[in-house]
Amino acid sequence: MIISTNIQQTREIISPYRSSGKTIGLVPTMGALHEGHLSLIRWCRRECDYTVVSIFVNPTQFAPSEDFASYPRPIEADYSACRQLNVDLVFAPTAKEMYPGENITWIEVEKLSEHLCGASRPGHFRGVCTIVAKLFHIIQPDIAYFGQKDAQQLAVISRMVADLNFPVQIRPCPTVREPDGLAMSSRNRYLTPKQRQQGLCLGQALQQASRLFAAGQRDSHVIIEQIRPIIENHPEAQIDYISIVDNELCQPITVIDRPALLALAVRIGQTRLIDNIVLDPTEQNS
Amino acid sequence: MIISTNIQQTREIISPYRSSGKTIGLVPTMGALHEGHLSLIRWCRRECDYTVVSIFVNPTQFAPSEDFASYPRPIEADYSACRQLNVDLVFAPTAKEMYPGENITWIEVEKLSEHLCGASRPGHFRGVCTIVAKLFHIIQPDIAYFGQKDAQQLAVISRMVADLNFPVQIRPCPTVREPDGLAMSSRNRYLTPKQRQQGLCLGQALQQASRLFAAGQRDSHVIIEQIRPIIENHPEAQIDYISIVDNELCQPITVIDRPALLALAVRIGQTRLIDNIVLDPTEQNS
Numbered sequence: 001m002i003i004s005t006n007i008q009q010t011r012e013i014i015s016p017y018r019s020s021g022k023t024i025g026l027v028p029t030m031g032a033l034h035e036g037h038l039s040l041i042r043w044c045r046r047e048c049d050y051t052v053v054s055i056f057v058n059p060t061q062f063a064p065s066e067d068f069a070s071y072p073r074p075i076e077a078d079y080s081a082c083r084q085l086n087v088d089l090v091f092a093p094t095a096k097e098m099y100p101g102e103n104i105t106w107i108e109v110e111k112l113s114e115h116l117c118g119a120s121r122p123g124h125f126r127g128v129c130t131i132v133a134k135l136f137h138i139i140q141p142d143i144a145y146f147g148q149k150d151a152q153q154l155a156v157i158s159r160m161v162a163d164l165n166f167p168v169q170i171r172p173c174p175t176v177r178e179p180d181g182l183a184m185s186s187r188n189r190y191l192t193p194k195q196r197q198q199g200l201c202l203g204q205a206l207q208q209a210s211r212l213f214a215a216g217q218r219d220s221h222v223i224i225e226q227i228r229p230i231i232e233n234h235p236e237a238q239i240d241y242i243s244i245v246d247n248e249l250c251q252p253i254t255v256i257d258r259p260a261l262l263a264l265a266v267r268i269g270q271t272r273l274i275d276n277i278v279l280d281p282t283e284q285n286s
Numbered sequence: 287m288i289i290s291t292n293i294q295q296t297r298e299i300i301s302p303y304r305s306s307g308k309t310i311g312l313v314p315t316m317g318a319l320h321e322g323h324l325s326l327i328r329w330c331r332r333e334c335d336y337t338v339v340s341i342f343v344n345p346t347q348f349a350p351s352e353d354f355a356s357y358p359r360p361i362e363a364d365y366s367a368c369r370q371l372n373v374d375l376v377f378a379p380t381a382k383e384m385y386p387g388e389n390i391t392w393i394e395v396e397k398l399s400e401h402l403c404g405a406s407r408p409g410h411f412r413g414v415c416t417i418v419a420k421l422f423h424i425i426q427p428d429i430a431y432f433g434q435k436d437a438q439q440l441a442v443i444s445r446m447v448a449d450l451n452f453p454v455q456i457r458p459c460p461t462v463r464e465p466d467g468l469a470m471s472s473r474n475r476y477l478t479p480k481q482r483q484q485g486l487c488l489g490q491a492l493q494q495a496s497r498l499f500a501a502g503q504r505d506s507h508v509i510i511e512q513i514r515p516i517i518e519n520h521p522e523a524q525i526d527y528i529s530i531v532d533n534e535l536c537q538p539i540t541v542i543d544r545p546a547l548l549a550l551a552v553r554i555g556q557t558r559l560i561d562n563i564v565l566d567p568t569e570q571n572s
Contacts, residue, residue: 007451011453019305019307021305103449104395104396104397104398104445104449105393105394105395105396105415105445105446105449105450106393106394106396107391107392107393107450108391108392108394109390109391110390110391110392111390112390129391130450133450134449134450134451137450137451137452137453138451138453140453159390159391160391163389163390163391163420164391164393164416164419164420164423165293165420165423165424166423167297167423167424167426
């Protein structure tokens with residue numbers, strides 16, 4: 001496995017593989033790899049000839065008030081996890097390598113970034129789109145892998161790729177959960193054991209929503225109000241949002257008459273967790 | 287010469303040339319080709335193995351009040367000009383092919399788009415950056431050719447390419463002028479013979495500025511005020527702007543103590559013309 005921290009070197013390492021017709025896969029991460037990331041890497045290894053994992057905690061997607069400085073950076077453990085999965089190349093640049101001067105070029109996906117995390121974290125998706133475009137231009141992957149846990153991010157990036165004709169396929173991968181249902185996240189390690197227990201309320205709320213939906217409930221307001229207490233029941237849980245939005249533009253909908261996303265963000269103490277499920281009335285067994 | 291109006295087909299036509307290691311060059315145009323464009327195509331032919339010319343009048347870079355509908359579209363003459371220069375591929379998509387649905391993804395270069403044409407034409411450079419990124423993703427050129435006549439556009443695109451790590455080299459090419467000094471532009475054909483004559487005032491003003499600068503004048507205000515009457519002298523000429531800006535971020539400067547751009551935009555009747563020169567105090571014979 002090669003580790004490269006340099007853009008030019010990275011291009012040169014990948015170039016012969018591309019020239020010889022190999023399929024290049026990219027798993028973009030901020031490191032602190034967990035089973036969710038590892039599943040993306042396994043998908044990539046299965047489908048591509050050459051697997052690149054990028055590890056970069058991107059400053060431009062954090063607001064000044066957020067956890068950029070404290071975000072976990074267990075880089076040696078990350079390398080070792082990648083090595084075990086036979087990753088071909090880890091691209092782990094410094095902030096200075098990625099942003100050598102002032103960055104004044106931004107990519108924005110309107111509408112899709114308005115609600116959910118876009119509303120709670122102004123500028124977040126602008127930072128995400130911009131860094132993902134940079135990574136796409138550096139690695140030039142044929143396929144890039146993103147987890148459905150970050151559903152809005154996936155929708156935003158898919159739309160960016162379509163609107164800007166990026167020559168990249170976006171492969172969505174299912175959320176990986178702990179045995180007790182907590183969605184895997186690098187931020188889970190912030191939780192105390194007691195908070196960890198309370199964090200289960202996100203998954204429980206989604207399960208309850210799923211049951212209501214399966215029983216025929218299509219009123220967003222009713223579903224949201226019925227699952228809200230499941231979260232509010234926990235002393236350290238503070239709801240950032242519970243929303244039902246359409247799958248295409250992530251706009252709130254009142255009646256679930258097309259594929260929708262139930263997304264929620266909850267602070268457990270200082271730690272902000274997100275999770276979601278798809279509610280699809282066009283599927284038989286949703 | 288192949289003419290393609292379809293994105294997927296265009297990718298497939300170019301792909302084998304890229305795979306076999308040929309250098310791909312792109313000359314992005316809005317058609318109505320004149321000697322300025324043709325000189326870009328000649329540069330491209332000289333430096334690249336495979337020359338692509340795109341012809342697309344991009345709606346998103348025109349304001350509603352502007353000349354999108356009336357912009358000249360002499361497509362057969364354009365094809366024939368490209369054929370004569372042995373262009374390999376003309377990519378001439380429809381608006382529907384380039385914008386099949388609502389475009390909600392935009393690329394913006396801050397600061398650089400604030401002044402000059404960015405101020406007179408709000409949203410213009412956002413449209414330019416977005417379409418150029420789309421063309422870069424479709425054609426995937428090694429080198430792309432832009433004229434210095436559109437100096438701010440060149441600066442904006444160069445910065446976009448640098449900030450977003452596009453794997454493309456931007457090649458600036460000198461402004462081509464009519465024998466009497468008028469900078470070539472597709473919009474020149476809007477001018478009546480009388481207006482055509484008055485249009486010479488842009489070049490005359492720049493020449494006078496150049497003389498003042500060569501004589502040691504470094505005060506932007508003095509230069510601007512001395513050339514203003516050259517334009518105002520013409521009954522149908524209305525100044526949009528005359529500005530001296532730094533070469534890097536296109537911000538107005540009061541003293542020319544680093545490479546600068548003297549740029550002007552003038553309406554002759556209904557027709558908006560632009561022109562510019564570089565004033566470089568670091569050069570011996572500027």
